[in-house]
Amino acid sequence: MLTLENVSKLYGEAGSGTLAVKDLSFEIGENEVVTIVGPSGCGKTTVLKLMAGLLAPSSGNITIDGRPVVRPPEQIALVFQDYVNSLYPWMTVGDNVAFPLKRKVRDRVERRERVMSAVESVGLAGFLDRYPWQLSGGMQQRVAIARGLAYQPKILLMDEPFGALDAQTRADLEDLVLKVRDEFGVTVVFVTHDIDESVYLADRVLVMGPRPTFIEADLAVDLPSPRDQIETKELPEFGRVRSDIYRRIRRSSELMRTENLRTVKA
Amino acid sequence: MRLNRAAYLAAEIVTPLAVVLIVLWFTNAQPSFFLPPLQDVVAAFIGNWLFALVPEHLVPSLARLFTGYIAAIVIGVGAGVLIGKVPEIRRQATPVVEFLRAIPPPALLPFTLIAFGTGDAAKVILIALVCVWPILLNTVDGITGVESTLRETGESYRIGRWDTLLHVDLRAASPQIFAGMRASLPLAIIIMVISEMVGATNGIGFFIVQAQRTFAIPDMWSGIILLGILGYLLNLVFTLVERGALAWYHGSRADVR
Amino acid sequence: MTVISPMRSVRPAPPRSAAPPSAGVLSKVWRRISSLGGALALILIAELLTRLELLPAQYFPPPSVVLGRLVTLMLEAAFWQAVGLTLLGWAIALGIAALIAIPLGVLLGTSELVYRATRPIVEFLRPVPSVALIPLVFLMFPPGSLDGKVFLAAFAATWPLLIQVIYGVRSINPTQLATARSFQIGRLRTFFRVVLPAATPYLATGLRISATVALILAITGEIIMGAPGIGLEINRARQGGDVPMMYAYVIVGGVLGMVLNSGFAALERRVLHWHASQRGGTR
Numbered sequence: 001m002l003t004l005e006n007v008s009k010l011y012g013e014a015g016s017g018t019l020a021v022k023d024l025s026f027e028i029g030e031n032e033v034v035t036i037v038g039p040s041g042c043g044k045t046t047v048l049k050l051m052a053g054l055l056a057p058s059s060g061n062i063t064i065d066g067r068p069v070v071r072p073p074e075q076i077a078l079v080f081q082d083y084v085n086s087l088y089p090w091m092t093v094g095d096n097v098a099f100p101l102k103r104k105v106r107d108r109v110e111r112r113e114r115v116m117s118a119v120e121s122v123g124l125a126g127f128l129d130r131y132p133w134q135l136s137g138g139m140q141q142r143v144a145i146a147r148g149l150a151y152q153p154k155i156l157l158m159d160e161p162f163g164a165l166d167a168q169t170r171a172d173l174e175d176l177v178l179k180v181r182d183e184f185g186v187t188v189v190f191v192t193h194d195i196d197e198s199v200y201l202a203d204r205v206l207v208m209g210p211r212p213t214f215i216e217a218d219l220a221v222d223l224p225s226p227r228d229q230i231e232t233k234e235l236p237e238f239g240r241v242r243s244d245i246y247r248r249i250r251r252s253s254e255l256m257r258t259e260n261l262r263t264v265k266a
Numbered sequence: 267m268r269l270n271r272a273a274y275l276a277a278e279i280v281t282p283l284a285v286v287l288i289v290l291w292f293t294n295a296q297p298s299f300f301l302p303p304l305q306d307v308v309a310a311f312i313g314n315w316l317f318a319l320v321p322e323h324l325v326p327s328l329a330r331l332f333t334g335y336i337a338a339i340v341i342g343v344g345a346g347v348l349i350g351k352v353p354e355i356r357r358q359a360t361p362v363v364e365f366l367r368a369i370p371p372p373a374l375l376p377f378t379l380i381a382f383g384t385g386d387a388a389k390v391i392l393i394a395l396v397c398v399w400p401i402l403l404n405t406v407d408g409i410t411g412v413e414s415t416l417r418e419t420g421e422s423y424r425i426g427r428w429d430t431l432l433h434v435d436l437r438a439a440s441p442q443i444f445a446g447m448r449a450s451l452p453l454a455i456i457i458m459v460i461s462e463m464v465g466a467t468n469g470i471g472f473f474i475v476q477a478q479r480t481f482a483i484p485d486m487w488s489g490i491i492l493l494g495i496l497g498y499l500l501n502l503v504f505t506l507v508e509r510g511a512l513a514w515y516h517g518s519r520a521d522v523r
Numbered sequence: 524m525t526v527i528s529p530m531r532s533v534r535p536a537p538p539r540s541a542a543p544p545s546a547g548v549l550s551k552v553w554r555r556i557s558s559l560g561g562a563l564a565l566i567l568i569a570e571l572l573t574r575l576e577l578l579p580a581q582y583f584p585p586p587s588v589v590l591g592r593l594v595t596l597m598l599e600a601a602f603w604q605a606v607g608l609t610l611l612g613w614a615i616a617l618g619i620a621a622l623i624a625i626p627l628g629v630l631l632g633t634s635e636l637v638y639r640a641t642r643p644i645v646e647f648l649r650p651v652p653s654v655a656l657i658p659l660v661f662l663m664f665p666p667g668s669l670d671g672k673v674f675l676a677a678f679a680a681t682w683p684l685l686i687q688v689i690y691g692v693r694s695i696n697p698t699q700l701a702t703a704r705s706f707q708i709g710r711l712r713t714f715f716r717v718v719l720p721a722a723t724p725y726l727a728t729g730l731r732i733s734a735t736v737a738l739i740l741a742i743t744g745e746i747i748m749g750a751p752g753i754g755l756e757i758n759r760a761r762q763g764g765d766v767p768m769m770y771a772y773v774i775v776g777g778v779l780g781m782v783l784n785s786g787f788a789a790l791e792r793r794v795l796h797w798h799a800s801q802r803g804g805t806r
Contacts, residue, residue, distance in 0.1 A: 052422050071424075078422040085415040090437045090514040099433065100423035133518035151423065277640035285644060300662050358561025365562075368780030372743040372754060373773050376761040380769070381582040452652065456739075459654045463747055471654075478658030490655045497650030 001187065002028040002051065002076075002155060007060035008212075009046055020046045022212035024060070028155065028189055033181055035190045035198035037245060038208030039253040044191050047213065048159050051189065052078050064155075074104075077148035079158040083140045087132040087147075093119065094128035097147045104151070118150035119143075121183055122176060138169035142176070149180055155187045156180075163193070170194075171229050174201055178227055195249065199242050200227060207245055210252040210259070217248060302484045307491070310484035315492050319473070324492075327469040330386055331458045334393025338450060342398045343443060346405025347431065350439075356406065367399035371457055375464060384465035393457045397450040404446025408439025441515050444508050451504055455497055470496075584767045593771035602756075606775065609752035612669055612741040613734075613783075616676030620733055624681045625726070628688025633718070638689070649686070653679030653740055657747055667751065672744030680737040684729040691725025692718060727794040731787035738783060742776060753779070 009021040020043040028034055038044050049055040050062060053072040062069040064076070072078075077100075080086040087096050097115045105111045119125060122142040132140050141161055148156050158177070162170040174197060181188050192198050198205050202221045209216035223237055232238060290304040297303060315324065349356045349363075374395060382388035412435060420430050436443075462471025470489055477486035509516065566586050572578045573585040596602045631638050631645075653675060664671030695718050703713040745754025753772050760769035 054418055054421060072422045074424065076422070078419070080415055080419065082415045085413045086419045088416070088434065088437070089518040090440075091433075099429075100425060102429060103424070103426055131514060131517060133514075274636065274639040277636055278643055281640040282643045282647075300659060355561075357558045358564075361559055362562045362565060365777050365781060368784055369773060369777035370739045370742045370780055372739060372746045373757055373776040375746060376757050376769055377773060380761055380766060452650075455652050456654050459652055460657075460743060460747060463654075463657060474655065474658045475661075478661055483662075486658050490651065490659070493655040494647065494651035497652055498647065501650055 001030055002064045002189075003062070004051070005061040005063075007050060007057045007062060009043075009050060009055065010058040019212040021050070021057075022214055024214045026206055026215050026218065028187060030154075031181075031185055031187055032203045033178070033188045033190065033201050034204045034206060035192060035202040036206045036208060037192060037195055037198040037249065038213060039210060039249050039256055040193060041256065042208050042211050042252065043213040044193075044208060045159065047208070048157060048189075048191050052076055052157055075154040077151040077153035077156055079141070079144045079148050079156065079161045081160040081163050083132075083137070083144050083161075083164075086144055087140060089131065089133055092129050092131055093124065093135075093143050093146075096132065096143055097150050100147065100151050114150045114152070115146075118146040121149065121180055122146045136169075137165050138173060141165065141173060145173075145176070145180065149184055149186070152184075153186060155189055158188065158190045160192055161190075162197070170197070175227075175229065177201060182226075195242055195245050196233070198245065199223075199238060200229070200232060205241070205245060207248050208252075210256040216252070217244075219244065300483065302487070306484040307487045310482075311488040311491055314485060314488050323468055323470050323473045326386075327458060327462065327471070330389050330461075330469070331393065331454055334390040334458070335397055335450065335454045337390065337394040338397035338401055338454070339447060341394065342401030342446065342450075343405050343436075345398075346402045346443075347409055347435070349402070350406040350409030351431075351435070356410070363399065363402065367403065371396040371453065372460060375461060378461075379465055389458070389461040389466075392461050393454050396457050397454050400449040400453070401443065401446040404442045404449070405439060408442030409435055411442065412438045441512055444512060448504060448508070451500060452497065455493070455500070459493065582766065584770065589767045589770045589774070592767040593774060596768065596771055605751065605753050605756045605772075606779070608669070608750075609738075609741055609745065609754070609779070612672045612676060612744070612750065612752060613737050615669075616673045616680055616737045616741060617730075617734055619673070619677040620680035620684055620737065621730070623677075624684035624729070624733075625688055628685045629692055629722075631685075632689040632692025632722075633714075638693070645685070649682055654743060657743075660744075660748060667749040667755075669750060671748055672741055672750035672752070675744045675748075676737045676740035679740040680733040683732040683736060684726075687725045687729025687732070688722065691722030691729075694725065695721045724791070724795045727787075727791040731784070731791050734783055734787045735780070738780060 004027075005025050007021060007024045008019065011018045011020055024047065036044060036047065046055065050057055051069075053062075053069045053076070056070070064073050067073075088099065091099065094115055097118055098111055101111050101114060105114065115128075116125075119128060122145050124139060124142055124146065127135065127139070127143075132143060135143070144161070145156075145158075162173050165173070177188060177190070178201065180186070188201070190198070190201055199221060205217075205219045205221060206215050207217040207219065208214070219241060221237075221241055223232055223235060286304075293301050294303045294305075349359050371392075374392060378388045378392045378395070382391055416434065416438060420434055425434065458469075459471040459474075462469035463475045466472040470493060474486055474489035474493075477483070477489060569578075569583075570586050573580055573583050631641055656675060656678060660671045660675050664674065699717055699721070700713070703717050708716070741752065742754040744750045745752040746758055749755055749758070753776055757769050757772045757776075760766070760772060
């Protein structure tokens with residue numbers, strides 16, 4: 001569905017700029033949860049923005065359903081990490097969720113229905129008339145997710161959405177993601193630095209290499225569904241995949257650290 | 267020295283009262299030409315502004331003030347949005363705007379006298395001409411300062427241009443725009459007054475100067491006090507309006523400590 | 524009173540690229556110059572409109588004529604005298620305002636009791652537009668005197684400075700005061716080393732605002748009360764029908780305003796540099 005082929009991204013001038021992404025290729029299919037992990041600073045956000053059509057690649061192709069991605073495609077909805085600045089503080093929860101729909105869905109009644117169903121499925125049914133800043137961080141992120149769901153995209157792109165939240169909230173929201181995937185049949189692409197989270201959620205894990213980043217490994221996660229925070233994490237398969245990823249990332253982090261030192265010294 | 271609340275409250279009430287009493291005593295005990303006895307001034311105030319001269323002087327003054335101020339808001343926000351959204355226009359407009367806004371407002375009074383005469387229109391134009399700059403500049407700041415995540419959210423959801431402008435940019439910039447409007451308010455009052463001191467036939471400014479010329483000193487002071495009250499009230503009204511319009515802003519900030 | 528948009532963010536800079544140095548300098552200069560293109564275009568359009576009599580030349584002389592007049596004016600002593608007198612009045616007024624507002628502000632800011640006691644009075648006197656006192660100045664001072672102009676400008680300039688100094692002194696974090704006290708630092712030393720530095724950014728802002736206000740009121744005094752200076756020249760030019768000269772002096776006023784504002788803004792920036800900028804400003 002969403003394909004990246006030999007994508008590179010260069011910031012700045014050729015010869016003197018920073019190469020953030022080099023020769024990156026992968027595919028995202030229907031109805032799967034793909035998580036993307038990588039060492040800090042490797043360029044995860046750049047890759048995400050490329051996928052979302054917010055950045056143009058310097059070379060290579062990005063296509064969705066066969067058509068090239070030149071601007072944010074209709075089939076993708078984005079959930080940002082910074083929910084404080086992603087939700088509009090002057091709109092209520094209901095208005096926030098409905099806002100992107102104004103263009104897509106002309107009919108008010110249908111819009112209302114979509115909003116209701118999305119808000120219900122994230123568990124915020126009674127909060128339509130509240131303002132985002134009246135809610136806790138976890139609830140605000142739920143609103144952001146509801147907004148993405150109401151949009152009815154094919155792909156829900158999530159950029160480290162739970163990074164700013166506490167562990168318990170994070171666990172609840174992870175389960176929420178799995179639940180809405182089942183309910184709405186949407187593909188989820190989830191960028192995270194939390195390795196446990198990446199394995200717990202995923203059908204596939206894309207492990208990113210050090211900068212300039214590329215896909216170092218495309219690991220299938222053979223864990224049963226439905227997932228459970230306790231039971232699934234006790235399974236040997238979980239530990240195996242987790243350790244595999246951890247080792248790769250540790251190695252990549254080392255590489256990036258020595259690379260940084262080298263450039264600083266020079 | 268930490269005092270309890272009652273003491274502070276007492277101080278807040280007693281001190282102004284004491285000052286008033288002192289002024290009352292002083293102006294009676296040592297009557298001077300410029301400082302008539304306080305009770306005369308109060309009597310003049312009641313006689314003039316409650317409500318005899320209101321239609322003749324207060325109403326025209328306020329009418330000119332509001333017309334000019336609103337014009338400044340409309341033009342300031344409109345131009346500010348345009349300048350803020352198109353970077354090239356901003357680059358070109360900045361030197362021009364920076365120069366024009368630096369012209370001391372009174373210096374423009376003779377210009378409007380020549381170009382537009384002494385009627386109401388000239389006064390309104392002068393008020394608008396002076397008040398537009400803080401509003402315009404703050405609008406530009408507000409529009410260009412919209413948080414990048416907010417922008418990207420709108421982009422990723424393909425929010426339309428018009429919707430973005432009305433529901434995102436203007437709302438996000440509104441705290442800054444209100445700050446500009448707040449800065450323009452005292453300017454508007456000042457310009458209103460001085461435009462009525464030169465080449466006018468009515469208005470509070472006219473009244474004060476007239477009173478001074480005819481040596482009706484208590485009347486003069488009544489006018490000065492009226493202007494003070496006007497300034498205070500306008501500020502109050504503005505604060506209330508702002509609080510309503512920016513309820514979301516104050517609410518969201520209350521959390522971020 | 525001052526507001527920052529909540530939306531201001533410190534954006535992480537995208538990875539820098541190092542452009543070759545020589546191109547950098549040239550392009551910087553070009554950028555500066557090219558931003559004046561719009562101004563130039565406007566002037567040319569104005570020139571065209573006025574020459575073609577689309578704008579009545581009586582009220583709107585062509586920019587070239589105005590600029591020519593300005594140049595000839597600058598060769599006359601009377602011009603510099605007028606500018607000097609405006610600046611003199613401005614400087615004295617600002618000085619008086621500072622002499623009154625700073626100590627008073629410190630006093631009001633430091634003592635909670637005095638602050639609370641005087642707050643209603645300050646809040647009542649503050650909104651009085653200083654121009655309302657013009658008739659009073661007419662009475663108190665001989666017509667067209669420097670003193671009258673200075674009185675007006677000083678009165679007006681005192682308030683913003685006073686308010687800012689009070690804010691500044693009161694802005695001191697109680698934790699910082701407690702720290703000083705716990706280290707047994709004496710009252711006087713605490714004042715000079717802790718309170719005053721914390722108040723300095725506010726002082727700088729207050730000076731900038733007051734400087735602007737003082738200039739405005741000085742010129743107001745010249746225009747309305749006939750005190751010598753730029754404002755008087757503007758009026759004279761208008762009454763004598765010498766419209767280009769009037770415009771020329773207006774431009775001088777603008778230049779003066781710009782110079783003073785950038786000067787004080789630069790000072791303010793330098794002072795704010797050392798302190799966490801917790802407040803934005805209106806412009």
